[in-house]
Amino acid sequence: MPADVLSLDIIVPILVYCALLWWVGRGMGWTARLATAAVTLVLVVCVLLVERGWR
Template structure:
């Protein structure tokens, strides 16, 4: 397995995001939870790609 997949600087924020989404989304419908998760994950991917130089 690649070292990049085991880096804590990527794993910890992802786990924190999941916990925060669960806590905030308790009152949301499943479609709203799914939409929030998708939008946030797309933003995370864009930020990571920008930091790495769009490679």
């Protein structure tokens, strides 16, 4: 896979995640936003571990 396609596969979801976090978090305080970001990142790591077969 070319490097530019790989980087887009990483950059686009991060940008979408930031936009959604901003949209949802408009009424939240900073601690709630940080907690939401942390929980989401933990879920992403869990999904990656499951997809890669717990290696």
